Amino acid sequence: MRYLPLTPDDRAEMLARIGVSSIAELFADIPEAQREIELPRLALAKGELEVERALARLAAKNVPAGSVPFFVGAGAYRHHVPASVDHLIQRSEFLTSYTPYQPEIAQGTLQYLFEFQTQVAELTGMEVANASMYDGSTAAAEAVLMAHRVTRRRKALLAGNLHPHYRATIETVSRYAADEVVALAPVPTGGEDIITAIDAGTSCVVVQSPDVFGNLVDLKPIAEAAHKAGALLIAVFTEAVALGLIEPPGAQGADIVVGEGQSIGNALNFGGPYVGLFATRQKFVRQMPGRLAGETVDAEGRRGFVLTLSTREQHIRREKATSNICTNSGLCALAFTIHMSLLGQTGLTRLARANHAAACDLADRLAAVPGAEVLNATFFNEFTLRVPGSAAEVVEQLAAKGILAGVPYSRLAPKAGLDDLILVAATEVTTADDRAAYAAALKEVL
Amino acid sequence: MNREGRGATTPQIVALSAPKTFTGNRALELEEGLLFEVGRTEVTGVDIAEPAPFTDRLGAHARTAPLELPGLSEPEAMRHYVRLSRMNYGIDSGLFPLGSCTMKHNPRLNEKMARLPGFADIHPLQPLSTVKGALELMGELARYLMELTGMQAVALTPKAGAHGELCGMMAIKAAHAARGEGQRHVVLVPESAHGTNPATAALIGYEVRSIPARADGTVDPEAVKAALGPEVAALMLTNPNTCGLFERDVVAIAEAVHAAGAYFYSDGANFNAILGKVRIADLGVDAMHINLHKTFSTPHGGGGPGAGPVVLSEALAPFAPVPALVDTADGLTLVEDEGAAGAEQALGRMSAFHGQMGMFVRALSWMLSHGADGMRQASEDAVLSANYIRACLMDVMSAPFAERPAMHEALFDDAWLAGTGISTLDVAKALIDEGYHPMTVYFPLVVHGAMLIEPTESESKASLDLFIAALRDLAMAAKAGDKERFLGAPYHAPRRRLDETRAARAPVLRWSRPEPLPDAAE
Amino acid sequence: MTVRYTKDHEYVRIEGDVAVIGISDYAQGQLGDVVFVELPDIGKGVTRGKEAAVVESVKAASEVYAPVSGEVVEVNSELEGAPGLVNEDAEGKGWFLKVKVADPAELGDLMDAHAYKSYLDTLA
Numbered sequence A: 001m002r003y004l005p006l007t008p009d010d011r012a013e014m015l016a017r018i019g020v021s022s023i024a025e026l027f028a029d030i031p032e033a034q035r036e037i038e039l040p041r042l043a044l045a046k047g048e049l050e051v052e053r054a055l056a057r058l059a060a061k062n063v064p065a066g067s068v069p070f071f072v073g074a075g076a077y078r079h080h081v082p083a084s085v086d087h088l089i090q091r092s093e094f095l096t097s098y099t100p101y102q103p104e105i106a107q108g109t110l111q112y113l114f115e116f117q118t119q120v121a122e123l124t125g126m127e128v129a130n131a132s133m134y135d136g137s138t139a140a141a142e143a144v145l146m147a148h149r150v151t152r153r154r155k156a157l158l159a160g161n162l163h164p165h166y167r168a169t170i171e172t173v174s175r176y177a178a179d180e181v182v183a184l185a186p187v188p189t190g191g192e193d194i195i196t197a198i199d200a201g202t203s204c205v206v207v208q209s210p211d212v213f214g215n216l217v218d219l220k221p222i223a224e225a226a227h228k229a230g231a232l233l234i235a236v237f238t239e240a241v242a243l244g245l246i247e248p249p250g251a252q253g254a255d256i257v258v259g260e261g262q263s264i265g266n267a268l269n270f271g272g273p274y275v276g277l278f279a280t281r282q283k284f285v286r287q288m289p290g291r292l293a294g295e296t297v298d299a300e301g302r303r304g305f306v307l308t309l310s311t312r313e314q315h316i317r318r319e320k321a322t323s324n325i326c327t328n329s330g331l332c333a334l335a336f337t338i339h340m341s342l343l344g345q346t347g348l349t350r351l352a353r354a355n356h357a358a359a360c361d362l363a364d365r366l367a368a369v370p371g372a373e374v375l376n377a378t379f380f381n382e383f384t385l386r387v388p389g390s391a392a393e394v395v396e397q398l399a400a401k402g403i404l405a406g407v408p409y410s411r412l413a414p415k416a417g418l419d420d421l422i423l424v425a426a427t428e429v430t431t432a433d434d435r436a437a438y439a440a441a442l443k444e445v446l
Numbered sequence B: 001m002n003r004e005g006r007g008a009t010t011p012q013i014v015a016l017s018a019p020k021t022f023t024g025n026r027a028l029e030l031e032e033g034l035l036f037e038v039g040r041t042e043v044t045g046v047d048i049a050e051p052a053p054f055t056d057r058l059g060a061h062a063r064t065a066p067l068e069l070p071g072l073s074e075p076e077a078m079r080h081y082v083r084l085s086r087m088n089y090g091i092d093s094g095l096f097p098l099g100s101c102t103m104k105h106n107p108r109l110n111e112k113m114a115r116l117p118g119f120a121d122i123h124p125l126q127p128l129s130t131v132k133g134a135l136e137l138m139g140e141l142a143r144y145l146m147e148l149t150g151m152q153a154v155a156l157t158p159k160a161g162a163h164g165e166l167c168g169m170m171a172i173k174a175a176h177a178a179r180g181e182g183q184r185h186v187v188l189v190p191e192s193a194h195g196t197n198p199a200t201a202a203l204i205g206y207e208v209r210s211i212p213a214r215a216d217g218t219v220d221p222e223a224v225k226a227a228l229g230p231e232v233a234a235l236m237l238t239n240p241n242t243c244g245l246f247e248r249d250v251v252a253i254a255e256a257v258h259a260a261g262a263y264f265y266s267d268g269a270n271f272n273a274i275l276g277k278v279r280i281a282d283l284g285v286d287a288m289h290i291n292l293h294k295t296f297s298t299p300h301g302g303g304g305p306g307a308g309p310v311v312l313s314e315a316l317a318p319f320a321p322v323p324a325l326v327d328t329a330d331g332l333t334l335v336e337d338e339g340a341a342g343a344e345q346a347l348g349r350m351s352a353f354h355g356q357m358g359m360f361v362r363a364l365s366w367m368l369s370h371g372a373d374g375m376r377q378a379s380e381d382a383v384l385s386a387n388y389i390r391a392c393l394m395d396v397m398s399a400p401f402a403e404r405p406a407m408h409e410a411l412f413d414d415a416w417l418a419g420t421g422i423s424t425l426d427v428a429k430a431l432i433d434e435g436y437h438p439m440t441v442y443f444p445l446v447v448h449g450a451m452l453i454e455p456t457e458s459e460s461k462a463s464l465d466l467f468i469a470a471l472r473d474l475a476m477a478a479k480a481g482d483k484e485r486f487l488g489a490p491y492h493a494p495r496r497r498l499d500e501t502r503a504a505r506a507p508v509l510r511w512s513r514p515e516p517l518p519d520a521a522e
Numbered sequence C: 001m002t003v004r005y006t007k008d009h010e011y012v013r014i015e016g017d018v019a020v021i022g023i024s025d026y027a028q029g030q031l032g033d034v035v036f037v038e039l040p041d042i043g044k045g046v047t048r049g050k051e052a053a054v055v056e057s058v059k060a061a062s063e064v065y066a067p068v069s070g071e072v073v074e075v076n077s078e079l080e081g082a083p084g085l086v087n088e089d090a091e092g093k094g095w096f097l098k099v100k101v102a103d104p105a106e107l108g109d110l111m112d113a114h115a116y117k118s119y120l121d122t123l124a
Helices: A008-018 A046-060 A085-087 A107-124 A136-151 A164-176 A220-228 A240-244 A284-285 A314-320 A331-368 A391-399 A432-443 B074-085 B107-113 B134-150 B161-178 B196-203 B221-227 B249-258 B266-274 B359-394 B423-431 B461-479 B500-505 C025-031 C102-109 C113-123
Strands: A155-158 A180-183 A203-209 A232-237 A256-260 A278-279 A293-297 A305-307 A384-385 A421-424 B151-156 B186-190 B208-211 B232-238 B263-267 B287-289 B311-313 B325-329 B331-335 B410-412 B450-455 C002-005 C010-015 C017-023 C034-038 C051-057 C061-067 C070-073 C097-101
Touching: A008 B359, A008 B461, A046 B107, A046 B134, A046 B359, A085 A331, A085 B074, A085 C070, A107 A240, A107 A278, A107 A293, A107 A305, A107 A331, A107 B074, A136 A155, A136 A203, A136 A232, A136 A256, A136 A284, A136 B221, A155 A164, A155 C070, A164 A180, A164 B161, A203 A220, A232 A240, A240 A331, A293 B500, A314 B196, A331 A384, A331 A421, A331 A432, A331 B074, A384 B266, A391 A421, A391 A432, A421 B151, B074 C113, B107 B359, B134 B151, B134 B311, B134 B325, B134 B331, B134 B359, B151 B161, B161 B196, B161 B232, B161 B263, B161 B266, B161 B287, B161 B311, B186 B196, B186 C102, B196 B208, B196 B232, B208 B221, B249 B263, B263 B266, B266 B287, B311 C070, B331 C061, B359 B450, B423 B450, B500 C034, C002 C113, C017 C025, C051 C097, C097 C102
Parallel strands: A155 A180, A155 A203, A203 A232, A232 A256, B186 B208, B186 B232, B232 B263, B263 B287
Antiparallel strands: A256 A278, A293 A305, A384 A421, B151 B311, B287 B311, B325 B331, B410 B450, C002 C010, C010 C017, C017 C097, C034 C051, C051 C061, C070 C097
C-alpha cells in the first residue's frame, strides 16, 4: 500500500521492542466478541490509476458549470479564480499544516489570517472580523446566538427576504437552544416592512442585502429602529463581490455582519467547503465566536502573530464557551485572501462592475421575452424573474436545452406559494453569447 | 603553462558567529511584511475589462464608504504568499505528532480528484438531473461510512467535527422529544473529554454533568450507572479516549445508558485507531461524528475546512437533518425540505447546502485507495507506531496508564521533569528546534503536564526512530540540568516565543494605517 | 480595617457597610498574567458563593465567587484598560467590585489573614 511506509520486517521488529507477539495483543482491550470484523462489501486497495478512473466516471455524470451557459446563484456564485490562487493554497506548508497553536512555526497561517481579518473588516465596513466560520449560513446562526449574549434577550427577528436556507439554519439551532425566532413572509419585489415587527423583546434583526431576490436594501432605517429598541442589526450577504460596488453594512449601522465568502477565491464545490465571514464592532469582540489572530511581539521584539482571546473558546471554556466551534475554514480563507490581494480595491471594483453590467444586460434581454417579467427595481448580479406557470418546470426545460437558468424559488421554499419565480445570476464569466442563448431559449420555452 | 580556473587549495573555513543582516533575512529564511505594507491600492493582479457603458441598477445603494484594500501584481502575490508559507510547518515538512488531531499524510491524488470539474465546478442548486454523479459519490461515501461503523444512517451535511456533534446531540434531543421525554436535560461527559463535548451540549440547553475517570484512565461503568437517571438524555464518550486507551467496558456502559432510557453519543475524533477493527454499532453507539479531516486524511489546511458526517443508529436515523440523501425508484435524490417524504421527522437543517462535497471526494479517494485491507492495516500501523514510541521512551519519560496497551496515541505526563525547572511547554518548544512539530500538550486535563503523541500510520520506522532519539536526547538533557536548551527555546524558528499576554490584554486584530508623524515642515 | 478570605481565594475588605472584593495575591500568582476581568453591572445583586466576576489569563478563565451577598455599588473600571493591576497589587489597586453588604453575619465564616495563611500552607 503506497501510503504505508512500514514493512513486514519493521512491524515484526517493533512488536518485539514493545514486547508483544502479535498486533492482536495491542487491540486486546476491545471486547473479544466485537473484534476482528469482516468488511466483505468493501473493495480491496486500488492503485492511483484505478481510483482516478472510478472517480472520473462519477464526475463525468455531472454537468459542470463551465460547460454550459450558467446562471445559478442563490448563495453560491461562479467566478473566475486566478490560477495562482489554487497553486498557492496547495503549497504543502499551507495545505498540510494544523491550526496554529504553536505560533513560532505557524507565522505563515497566522499572518494570512490577520490579513484576512483586516480585508473582511474593510470590505464590510466593520471594525473587527474573525478568522472565518464554516460558511455564510452557519455564520448567520452564530451571529444570532452572539446577539442573544450581548443583549441578554432571546428573540431573533428574521427578514422575509433572508435566504430560506439561512433562515432554516438559524431556526434549527434556535429551536434546540429554546430561543425564539420570528420570521416574516417573503416580499419578492422588496420593500418589506421589518421595522414595525421590532419590539422590546427583540434581540436582533437579521436582514440580507442584496436579499435572496436580489433587491438592495437600505439598512440605515432598520439599524436606527433596532438600536432604539435595544436590539442589534445583523446584516447578511451571500455574494461578497457585491460589496465592491454597494454601500457596506458597516456604514449603515450594522452591529454584526455575516456572509458567504465563497465567491472570492473558492470554487462552487457543490455546496462546500465554503468560508463564512464574520465581522462586528470592537466593543463586542469578547462575545465573538471563532478564532482570532492578533498581533504581538516575540522574545526578541520582532512582530509576530498568535491566536488570541482563546478563553472564549471551547478548549478552555468548555460548557461556557461562546461557541462549540473549533475548526474554521482556514484554507478557503487563504484562497479568499489571495484572490482579494490580487484584486485589490481596483480589481474588486472592476470585477463588481463587470458582474453588475452582465446582470443588467441579462435582465434587459429576459425582460424583453414575452411573458417574462423582472421584478427588481434594484439588484447587483442577481435578480428575480417571474414566468408564467411553474418556475421549476421552466428551469428543467431550459436545462434540457443545455442552459442552467437559475434557481426556482420554490426549490428553496416549497411552502411559500411562490412557484413562478426564478432567481437568476450573471457574473463576469457569462458571455454575451450565453446571455443571448438564455433569452432565445426562454422565448422558445414560454 | 597556462592555468585556468582557481587554485586548488581550499581556503580555510572559520566558524564565526552569525552577524545580523541588513534585511533581517537569514538566507532561505525570509521576512515578509503585511499585505497592507507591501501592496498598493492602485495595483491589481487581475486584468478585467471595463464593461461597455450601461445604466446601473444600484439605485441609492452605490458605495460611498472608503475602501482600503491594497492589491498585488501576480509576481508580488506569489512571492508574498510563498514566503509566508515557508514560516509554517506541515506534515510534508516532517513528523507531526499532534495527539488527538491525526496529522497523517495527505495524498495528492485526493486533491486532484476534488478538482475534477465534475465535482469542483458544480453548483449545489443546479437541477438534480445534472448532478447524478455527485449524488452517487455521496451515496458511495455514505455506504463506506455505514459499512465501517455498522450504523443505520449517516447525515453528511455537518461541516466539521463540532458541527457533527451538534447534529448528533440535536438528533438525540429530537428523539427524546418524539418519545415525550423532553424532561431529560442532563448530559454526562467524562472529564477527559474534548472541550467541544460540553460546549456542544451546553449550546442546546443541556446541563453538563462530569464523570470522573478511574485510576486506569478509563470510565467506570459503575460511575456511569450512579450518574444515570430519568433526567439524563445522553452520555458523550470518546473512544478510544483522549488518554489513548480503548474504553474496555464500553459495552457495559452502553447497556447501562440504554437501560436508563438515554442515548450513547460517541466522539469519533479517535476513529483512526479502530477503523476496520471494530464496528461501533456493535458497541451500542447511537451517534458518532467522523472527522473526515482526521481519519480519512482530507487535509487540515491550517485549521479547516473539515467535515463531520454523523452516523446514526436505527433509533436516531429518522431525525437526520435535511438535505437527506434518499434512495428512490428513480435512483438517489436529495430531500431538501423539512417534513417532506423521506425527512418527515428531520431535526432541521445544519447549513445552507449539502455538506463539504470537496472533502467527500477526498475522503472517498482515500478509502478507495486503501480498500478494506489497507484501512485495517493503517489502523494497525497507527496503533503499532504509538505503542512503539511509548515502549522506547518509557524509561526516560513517565507514561501514565502504561499497564494497558495504547491505541493510536501515547500519553506522557510531566513527572519525569520533576525538579528540573523545565515544563511540558519547554519540552514542546525545544522539540521545535529539533525540527518537529510539538505533540499535543496540557491535554487531556486528567494528567499533569500532559504530552500526547500521535505518530499516525504515515511514518517509516527510520522516522520514528529518529524522533524517539531526539526525545531521548531532550529527556537526558533535561535531567542533566541543561535548562538553557529548553527555557529559551525555540532558538531556530522564524520567531522566538511570542508574548501572548500582550496580545490578549490589548488585542490588535487587524492592520490599521499608522498615525502620520507630526509634520515638521509645518 | 478587616480583611477576610475564602477557600476559593477571594478576599473581602470591609469599609463601613461596603465590602471591597477581589482575588488574593496567592490567587493572582497561580493564575499568571491576568489579561481580562469581566465585572458585573452596578446595581446588580450578587449572592454569596455564586459567580460575581470572571478573571482570565491567556490560557484560563476563572470564576470569582462573591464572598458575601449584596448589591454591587462600584466596579474597578481601571481594570478594563489595565488588567495587570491584579498581578501588581491584587489586594490593593487590583480590587474587582464593591458590594453593599446585605448580611454582615456572612463575614463570620470567612478566614482572617492568619487563618488564610495557614490554609495556604496546607496547599503547598
